Amino acid sequence: MNKIIKIVLISTTLFILFFIISLIMLVQGENNFLSRNISSIIKYLSIDNYELPKRNIDILEYELELDIFPNEGIIKENAKIKLVANDKSQKTIELDLYDNFKINFVKIEKTEISYNYSDNKIEIDRSNILTDTLNLEIDFEGEPQNLGFGSFWMEEKNNKKFVATLNEPIYASTWFPCNDTPADKALLTISITNDSNIVSLSNGKLKKTFSGGNRRTYIWNSNYPISTYLISIYSGEYKKFSQKYFSTTDTMDIDYYVTDVNLENAKKDFAKHPEYLKVLSELFGEYPFIKDKYGVAEILWQKGAMESQTITGIGSNFISGMNFYESMLIHELAHHWWGNSVTPKTWKDIWLNEGFATYSEALYYEKINGFDALKSTMSSFKSRISSESEQTLYNPGLNLFSSVVYNKGAWVLHMLRKEIGDSLFFSGIKSYYNKFKYGNSNTQDLIQIFETVSNRNLDKFFNQWIFEGTGILELEIKLSEKVISKNEIELKIDIKQIQTGYENYHFPLDIELEDSSGNIINISSYIKGNTTLKYKLKNRLKNAYFDKNNWLLAFIETETYR
Structure with missing residues (x-):
């Protein structure tokens, strides 16, 4: 998903929090939006999502029937939900549903049952039902709240009405009851009824349309599991x-x-x-x-x-x-592999969505236009990352859609490719996709795949770039020459890390040296902390290039002393 980047630091007072949220930066034409209801996101993201489904349920299928009335700004909805209660002793089933609706009835196996509906949750009594697989039915109506980035909105343009939903990250429950976490995927059938001149779209394949009076219904069915944040309605002329x-x-x-x-x-x-x-x-x-x-x-x-x-x-x-906006179209399509098919277990791993989709843009342009296109695309991503960012890539908290998540996420994959080589990298990418498609993964799953493929311990790589390091690598490089003899020059290269976000990066560094006679020497050295390298040249140094092919997320300053 592409949006305005919010640079947000969570402070000790609500005043400071909202002051900082208001300081947003436009980092690319497609990265635009202003989030609302921030306190709800903070509350949600403060929960460790590995523990979030203490509900101990698994949604198998949603069957949603919506009647949309744009003139009145309301919906009437019947939601049938098939689920498994993993704990038979569980007396209640809890689902997310914003509590501004009028509930007409709640049923289990076609029998009305009691429920509690408050605090944007609906808690359903199942104390007399012993089976583990349950069929719920919730019938309700009202005006959906439009939260987050636009979870459910009805607008008019040129006297034509449009309806759309955008649930990410936690707002599917503003318009249907669900287990609103990316980890609980389910099958989906959705029926949308609107005015007869309106075309209504949703996920999956169109199965049926029919008209009745001045209303028209579209029924869509997904053959593949889907997370709640990806379920959508687009309805318009x-x-x-x-x-x-x-x-x-x-x-x-x-x-x-x-x-x-x-x-x-x-x-x-x-x-x-x-x-x-x-x-x-x-x-x-x-x-x-x-x-x-x-x-x-x-x-x-x-x-x-x-x-x-x-x-x-x-x-x-x-x-x-x-x-x-071609890159935007490529980015959103790439999400169908990275985010929609392979979905993060929690929002702490959102870089697995946005970093992968962003790097997919670069890979596409490399495939079509060659390696120079890859280099230039990665340079554009680098320009959007601040060296002063205090945000780690993993668990970005409120900064779910920051430039770090998108662009540093892409750069981590690019550097991993350099670290282990093209063949192993692309083999690992396909292995990761094949293992987790239609399911959920986290960063540890990714690490395990690449350690297996490369037969290497990658803890240092992922710790420095994902879990611990902030900002980017900053290098101060000083070159000095010493004449040993007429045909021998000693070149000394002092490499000093001056960044503040992480003390000691380890990384491969490509160096190209050109002497005064035009001779080229290519060197690859693995740098661990502050380092001094020494090389023998036959002639005086003319030029030195560090990371010429743009494999390293670093700002590099060089000085030459003779």
Whole structure:
């Protein structure tokens, strides 16, 4: 997901907290938004999500039926939820649901039962039900709250009404009852009824449409498990056009839904999606949701795009007809491998979503345009990372969508590639994807895969770049020459680490030395802390290049003394 980056430091007073939240930076055209209801996010993220499902339940399937009434700003909804209660002695089942709705009834196995509904939770009595697999039904109505980045909004543009949802990270429960954690994936069937002139979109494959009076219903079904934050509705007066993606074994529809005013521009901007799919599938493995679809829908949220599973939503101001935001389209598609198929167990590991999707942009451009494109793309990512950031990549707290998560996350993968080599890196990426697709993972799972593939202990690498280090590496390099004889020059290279975010990085450093006769010497040295290197040259030094191919997340200053 792409958004405005919030640079936030949690202070001891609420005043300071909200003052700092207001200081937001625009780091890239697609990274735009201002989060609301920050206190809810803080409360949620202060919980260790490994312990969060003390509910001890596993949602198997959501079947949601929504009637949307944009003129009144309300929904009427019936939610059927199939789940497993892992502890049969459990007397209640608790789900997330914002407590502003009117509950009409709650049933288990078609029998009405008692419940408690408060503090944005619904607690359902199951004391007389002994089976571990339960079928719940919750019928309710009201006006959904629009929280976070726009969890449920109804807007009008040019006298046309639009509805959209954006649940990330914790706001699916503003419009349907759920276990609102990324770790609990489930199957999904969703029925959306709106006015007859409205096209209603959701995740998965369209199974059925039908009309009744001045209303029209669309029923969508997902063949693959989905996390709550990726469930979406886009409902509006859309024009549709399509393409086909041909894999080595299958054919899939790519469907686009846009307003009539943006139709021709969208046809130009979206035209390369079959190529994006082909390249990313070659890099990581086949597109994960090929039995469903891939789609892009125009939405009125003008702050970026959201990778809702199989149906990316993109703000209308990013449809230009000039392909200005290609990297955004690649990023959101890449999330279908990294985030939607392989999903983090907790939000502490969000870099596994955003870092992977950001690096996927660079890998795409490398595949299409060569190594120089990779170098320039990584340079652009580097320029967005502050050396003074005090945020670790793992467990970013309130800074879920900061530049560190996106751009440093991409750089960690880039440096890991250099650390273990191309062959092992891409083998590890595919092994990681194949092991955890349609499931959940964390950083430790990733480490285990790459340690197995490379047969190396990578603790130092991940500790310095993910768990402990903040900011980036800063090097002060001084070169000095000493004439030993007419044909022998001793070159001394003093390398000093001057960053404040981590004391002692270990890293490979490529050095290219060019002497006065044009002779080139390429050296690769593994640096551990402050280091002095000495080399013998036949002629005086003309040029020295450090990390010329841009493999290191570092600011490097050099001085030469003769």
